[in-house]
Every structure is written in structure tokens, then in C-alpha cells.
Amino acid sequence: MLKQAYYILCLLIGILVFVSIAGCATSLHPQLNSTIEKSTDALPDPETGLQEWMTAINAKNINRLYTLSPDQIREQVTLEQFTKDNTENYLLQPGYVFIGYTILNKTVNQTTATITAQLNLQVSASQNLNQTKVFPVIYKFFLVFEEGEWKIWNIPLS
Known part of the structure; x- marks a missing residue:
């Protein structure tokens, strides 16, 4: 034993x-x-995609907004069509600027993410740019990590 x-x-x-x-x-x-x-290796936080999108909107940079779109969108829509489709987009008009956001919900799954956020949209009066109002706007963002950055697409919820 x-x-x-x-x-x-x-x-x-x-x-x-x-x-x-x-x-x-x-x-x-x-x-x-x-x-x-x-x-x-950790991917950057998907919020970087949201921040890049807000920066492009605030700069009225349609080319950057197009490059921030996921490959799936860019395969279906040319830059020229994207530009034409956004001609009337009020967010790309002078006097509309996002000044911040609050994340309401964020789900990350490896190289995809969804973010629901309340964005603070500052709107300037057309005659007097010193007179502004801030409106909360809720968006749902769909993000895909492609080409070294978060590509983003959104749906306004309010």
C-alpha cells in the first residue's frame, strides 16, 4: 500500500x-x-468611431463621413451618390454642431458594436449665430471594425 x-x-x-x-x-x-x-491585442473603444463621426459631421466633411461608412454601405453607394443623398441633410448645414454625447447603451462583440447615445445638438439661429439652443437627439449606431478603425452607420431614434 x-x-x-x-x-x-x-x-x-x-x-x-x-x-x-x-x-x-x-x-x-x-x-x-x-x-x-x-x-x-485590444481594439480601440467603439466610442472612437462615434467621436470620429461627430467630428466629421461638425466639420461638414462628406468625404470623411463616406470613409467612415462600413464597406457594405460603400459597396452599394458611390461617393457621388452619397454626396447627392446628403445634400439636404440638415446636420451638414451651417449652424448645426454636436457638442457632446451620453452613452445610453453599448454592446461590443469582437469586431462589431452597437451604441445607443443621446447627442447634444447645438443649433444656431440663422440670423444670429450667437443665439443658440441645444437639443437632445437619440441615435442608434452600428459599428464594424474595418481597415484599422471603427466604421459607423446610424439611425436617428428621436
Whole structure:
């Protein structure tokens, strides 16, 4: 009985030594280590996509808004069509500026995300740019991480 306990103890110690050595070898192997590092690289927060979208809207930069659109949208709509479709977009007219936002809900799933946010839209009176009002507007944003940045599409909810 004592002999069996000794063999079992030696077997367990041998397994622990083997696992420890294998773990050390794996962490020192450069190819395996680089694969591990790449898989754990964190993507930027999807809010960076929302911030880029607001910056493009505030700058009235239709080209940047187009490049911030997901590939799926750009495959269906040319820049010329996108520009034409946004001719009447009030957000791209002078006097409309987003001055901040509050996240109401955010869901992130690897390379996709949805954000529901209340954006504060500052509207200037057309005759007097010093006279402004701020309106809360709620949007739902759909984001996809493509080409090194969050691409964004939205639906106004209010």
C-alpha cells in the first residue's frame, strides 16, 4: 500500500514537472508568443468611431463621413451618390454642431458594436449665430471594425 502511494506521488510530481516545463517552453517560443500577443491585442473603444463621426459631421466633411461608412454601405453607394443623398441633410448645414454625447447603451462583440447615445445638438439661429439652443437627439449606431478603425452607420431614434 505504501509502495503504491509512493508511485502515485512520483507520477503526480512527474506530471507537474512536465506541465511546468511545457508552459515555460511555450512562453519562450517566439512564434507561439507572437501569436498569443496578436490574439490578445485590444481594439480601440467603439466610442472612437462615434467621436470620429461627430467630428466629421461638425466639420461638414462628406468625404470623411463616406470613409467612415462600413464597406457594405460603400459597396452599394458611390461617393457621388452619397454626396447627392446628403445634400439636404440638415446636420451638414451651417449652424448645426454636436457638442457632446451620453452613452445610453453599448454592446461590443469582437469586431462589431452597437451604441445607443443621446447627442447634444447645438443649433444656431440663422440670423444670429450667437443665439443658440441645444437639443437632445437619440441615435442608434452600428459599428464594424474595418481597415484599422471603427466604421459607423446610424439611425436617428428621436
